[in-house]
Amino acid sequence: MPAPQCASCHAARAALRRPRSGQALCGACFCAAFEAEVLHTVLAGRLLPPGAVVAVGASGGKDSTVLAHVLRELAPRLGVSLRLVAVDEGIGGYRDAALAAVRRQAARWDLPLTVVAYADLFGGWTMDAVARSTAGSGRSRACCTFCGVLRRRALEEGARLVGATHIVTGHNADDMAETVLMNFLRGDAGRLARGGGLGSRGEGGALPRCRPLQLASQKEVVLYAHFRRLDYFSEECVYAPEAFRGHARHLLKLLEAARPSAALDLVHSAERLALAPAARPPPPGACSRCGALASRALCQACALLDGLQRGRPRLAIGKGRGGRDEEGSSGPPPPPPSDPGSAPGPAAGGCGATCKERCE
Amino acid sequence: MVRVATLTPTPLLRMSPTQTAGAVTLARPCWGQFLETPRVSGKKEGAACGQSPEDRAKTVAEMKLILQTLGFPWHFVALEEVFGLSPSVLRCSAQEPVGAVGTYKVAVDSFLQQQHTLGTERAGGSPSPAQGEEWLSPPGTQESQDPAGPPPAAQTEALSRLFGSVKTLTAKEEFLHTLRTHLILHVARTHGYSKVMTGDSCTRLAIKLMTSLALGRGAFLAWDTGFSDERHGDVVVVRPMRDHTLKEVAFYNRLFAVPSVFTPAIDTKAPEKASVHRLMEGFLLRLQAQFPSTVSTVYRTSEKLVKAPRDGCAAGPRCLLCMCTLDVDAADSATAFGAQTSGFSQTQPPTPRAGAGAPTEAGGAQDRCRGAGPCGREDSRAQVIEQLCYGCRANMKDVPSLDLLPPYILAEAQLRSQRASQEIQEYLVENGAEEMQTAESRAWGHQESGARIA
Numbered sequence: 001m002p003a004p005q006c007a008s009c010h011a012a013r014a015a016l017r018r019p020r021s022g023q024a025l026c027g028a029c030f031c032a033a034f035e036a037e038v039l040h041t042v043l044a045g046r047l048l049p050p051g052a053v054v055a056v057g058a059s060g061g062k063d064s065t066v067l068a069h070v071l072r073e074l075a076p077r078l079g080v081s082l083r084l085v086a087v088d089e090g091i092g093g094y095r096d097a098a099l100a101a102v103r104r105q106a107a108r109w110d111l112p113l114t115v116v117a118y119a120d121l122f123g124g125w126t127m128d129a130v131a132r133s134t135a136g137s138g139r140s141r142a143c144c145t146f147c148g149v150l151r152r153r154a155l156e157e158g159a160r161l162v163g164a165t166h167i168v169t170g171h172n173a174d175d176m177a178e179t180v181l182m183n184f185l186r187g188d189a190g191r192l193a194r195g196g197g198l199g200s201r202g203e204g205g206a207l208p209r210c211r212p213l214q215l216a217s218q219k220e221v222v223l224y225a226h227f228r229r230l231d232y233f234s235e236e237c238v239y240a241p242e243a244f245r246g247h248a249r250h251l252l253k254l255l256e257a258a259r260p261s262a263a264l265d266l267v268h269s270a271e272r273l274a275l276a277p278a279a280r281p282p283p284p285g286a287c288s289r290c291g292a293l294a295s296r297a298l299c300q301a302c303a304l305l306d307g308l309q310r311g312r313p314r315l316a317i318g319k320g321r322g323g324r325d326e327e328g329s330s331g332p333p334p335p336p337p338s339d340p341g342s343a344p345g346p347a348a349g350g351c352g353a354t355c356k357e358r359c360e
Numbered sequence: 361m362v363r364v365a366t367l368t369p370t371p372l373l374r375m376s377p378t379q380t381a382g383a384v385t386l387a388r389p390c391w392g393q394f395l396e397t398p399r400v401s402g403k404k405e406g407a408a409c410g411q412s413p414e415d416r417a418k419t420v421a422e423m424k425l426i427l428q429t430l431g432f433p434w435h436f437v438a439l440e441e442v443f444g445l446s447p448s449v450l451r452c453s454a455q456e457p458v459g460a461v462g463t464y465k466v467a468v469d470s471f472l473q474q475q476h477t478l479g480t481e482r483a484g485g486s487p488s489p490a491q492g493e494e495w496l497s498p499p500g501t502q503e504s505q506d507p508a509g510p511p512p513a514a515q516t517e518a519l520s521r522l523f524g525s526v527k528t529l530t531a532k533e534e535f536l537h538t539l540r541t542h543l544i545l546h547v548a549r550t551h552g553y554s555k556v557m558t559g560d561s562c563t564r565l566a567i568k569l570m571t572s573l574a575l576g577r578g579a580f581l582a583w584d585t586g587f588s589d590e591r592h593g594d595v596v597v598v599r600p601m602r603d604h605t606l607k608e609v610a611f612y613n614r615l616f617a618v619p620s621v622f623t624p625a626i627d628t629k630a631p632e633k634a635s636v637h638r639l640m641e642g643f644l645l646r647l648q649a650q651f652p653s654t655v656s657t658v659y660r661t662s663e664k665l666v667k668a669p670r671d672g673c674a675a676g677p678r679c680l681l682c683m684c685t686l687d688v689d690a691a692d693s694a695t696a697f698g699a700q701t702s703g704f705s706q707t708q709p710p711t712p713r714a715g716a717g718a719p720t721e722a723g724g725a726q727d728r729c730r731g732a733g734p735c736g737r738e739d740s741r742a743q744v745i746e747q748l749c750y751g752c753r754a755n756m757k758d759v760p761s762l763d764l765l766p767p768y769i770l771a772e773a774q775l776r777s778q779r780a781s782q783e784i785q786e787y788l789v790e791n792g793a794e795e796m797q798t799a800e801s802r803a804w805g806h807q808e809s810g811a812r813i814a
Contacts, residue, residue, distance in 0.1 A: 048385055138416070152380055161508060179573075180573065181570075181573075184569075184570065184573060184658060185570075185647070185654060185657065185658065186657065186662055187657035187658065187661045189661060189662055189664045202362070226667075247643075247647060251639070251640075251643050254633060254639045254643070255574050255636060255639060257633055258528070258633060258634070258635055258636050258639055259528070259530055259575075259636055259754070260547075261754060262636070264576075264753060265574060265575055265576035265750075265751075266573060266574060266576075267633075268576045268578065268750055269572075269573045269574075269575075269577065269578025269579070269581075270578060271574055271578070272578045272579035272687050273578050273581070273665070274579065274582065274665060274666050274667070275665060275666065276664050276665065276666045278664070
């Protein structure tokens with residue numbers, strides 16, 4: 001049976017069906033539609049005003065590659081200039097190959113590239129060192145928690161280095177959906193309250209961040225990269241199998257099979273969650289050590305690094321975390337006593353095994 | 361003193377042990393102070409599950425035995441009776457008389473009578489136990505204490521056809537849940553109950569929470585899984601068992617020899633990937649085995665939810681089916697855009713739309729008629745869909761023909777849109793009316809026409 005006609009230009013043969021609508025399109029029309037949708041997202045949300053200097057978080061993976069490519073196409077229309085910022089977490093056997101891909105892209109697209117490394121920013125702590133330090137507890141290592149927090153700090157630092165006014169990352173709809181599921185399963189009400197919406201406005205000196213690909217499904221990102229013949233790095237991080245997000249990802253895959261619009265439905269749900277005021281995070285102030293945006297005395301990055309330095313890596317993970325010195329906690333109240341002994345949540349790092357102190 | 365209806369034991373298999381346990385607890389003296397004449401209603405959903413009449417009769421007999429040992433007054437209601445409901449079920453609390461819909465049965469009139477004579481819970485009145493005994497033979501024709509006769513075959517067939525036409529198991533389960541809620545509401549109102557208790561346990565609620573999240577009902581989680589659910593106005597649904605896990609309930613039933621009935625549910629023996637509910641249940645229980653705090657963590661998160669609508673949204677129109685405030689405002693809704701863009705490519709050339717649009721009801725009939733196909737049916741379908749919340753819309757996508765829906769839903773939809781169209785007359789006649797339509801209505805229009813092209 002011959003392929004149907006492209007539904008948009010009616011000229012070429014259709015090369016694909018869009019995952020969400022089932023519409024048959026040819027390659028060129030699909031790419032045009034994808035770019036138009038990203039443009040709409042940016043314009044409708046007023047994410048990148050004209051004249052902005054945009055730091056693109058480039059990891060070498062498909063999402064950031066597609067993001068950089070699309071933004072490069074749209075940059076003249078939006079009136080923004082782009083800088084690539086890549087973060088080197090120091091994960092041997094993975095990050096070096098990814099960085100090579102980023103360098104190739106920067107050369108091909110003629111975009112300035114800046115690489116910031118954990119080792120330089122965080123006093124010699126690479127992810128491999130963090131992983132070694134958090135290992136041996138029997139539970140998952142929670143090094144992904146570290147990586148996520150530290151990477152955001154690193155990205156912010158890198159953006160400041162290049163004089164950017166906005167940060168964009170390549171999170172797609174599936175990522176957002178997984179985040180919602182994950183936060184619910186871990187009971188992370190603070191993150192749930194903060195989530196939703198197209199990105200943070202950037203309070204108190206932090207650069208505004210947004211995710212132009214937020215509404216594009218992962219499959220479409222891959223299709224776009226295929227049709228534009230983009231060169232990206234597709235290996236999984238070495239530590240990824242241990243991350244809790246893997247469970248959420250698996251669940252999302254199952255849900256999409258049962259209901260194709262599951263990712264969007266989850267994003268919709270997340271936007272409209274109504275959390276009690278007590279559960280919402282306190283208004284952000286400044287970290288007492290580094291001056292970055294923080295909800296507590298110490299920002300999460302400083303708190304995590306603190307824990308690492310002291311040899312108590314799980315100090316800042318789990319409930320009541322962040323900025324806990326010996327004086328006591330300034331974090332949210334401990335879980336109610338009717339819930340005895342249950343760990344705060346999987347991979348949020350229940351301290352049961354090795355750590356003697358109960359950091360709740 | 362409050363008159364309470366307890367739901368036990370429904371044929372939905374996993375519910376029955378919990379609810380029987382709940383009912384037994386009620387029977388114990390310590391509860392006697394708070395409750396007067398609690399009544400118990402069992403529901404027969406055999407037709408939706410494809411059971412044969414003999415199986416249904418057998419199940420009913422078993423349930424009768426159990427209910428008699430409880431010592432509470434009880435009713436039996438068949439799901440087929442949704443075809444005889446009146447649209448007043450879908451209203452928050454019937455204030456204006458429904459005399460206009462004269463074709464509806466005697467039960468509606470008796471319901472109105474009771475409304476006037478009883479007063480609602482707010483009025484603080486409730487008949488004494490002596491008078492309560494009279495209600496055992498209620499005037500309405502809807503309920504039958506002794507289910508000697510099965511419901512009319514036409515209704516059974518209509519029900520089977522309705523459920524047969526729904527494409528996915530997820531939508532079937534959601535729809536069943538909705539119809540069941542409406543029917544229970546009706547029974548409660550007819551008999552003047554102010555509260556309905558259901559036997560949802562902690563585990564069930566955690567699963568329900570995650571499922572609702574995945575189905576786009578994030579705005580209503582507090583109502584769906586909280587302790588009390590007051591969206592129906594006069595009848596409040598409470599969930600007293602929500603602190604107990606399924607395991608605890610099982611132990612209780614075992615230790616106190618609480619009898620329960622197993623009946624196949626609509627998703628019994630379905631493969632795990634068949635519906636979102638099954639998936640979520642399997643996932644959570646597996647995760648629970650690995651991380652024992654999963655269910656309690658999810659449950660605790662549900663306790664942090666409040667029933668406020670999103671800040672800024674006043675009490676707006678309510679969803680036709682689930683009676684929650686609609687959560688599909690067009691302005692700055694990321695997902696409204698997402699739905700729109702699934703049909704976006706068809707519009708040439710794609711101009712950036714600001715996204716701000718007229719209120720949801722402003723979606724006019726003109727957009728629908730643009731595509732091919734019979735105009736009238738598109739119209740009424742669009743009418744119904746406009747009045748649904750995001751989650752219910754997603755379910756309706758799997759229901760190909762709205763004609764099979766019970767008449768009360770369609771009638772109420774008609775009524776509401778007539779009322780709404782008067783408000784939006786000014787929008788409909790303007791030249792730029794199309795531009796002011798919401799992303800949602802465009803998306804639905806395009807999705808339907810898109811399905812035809814592709």
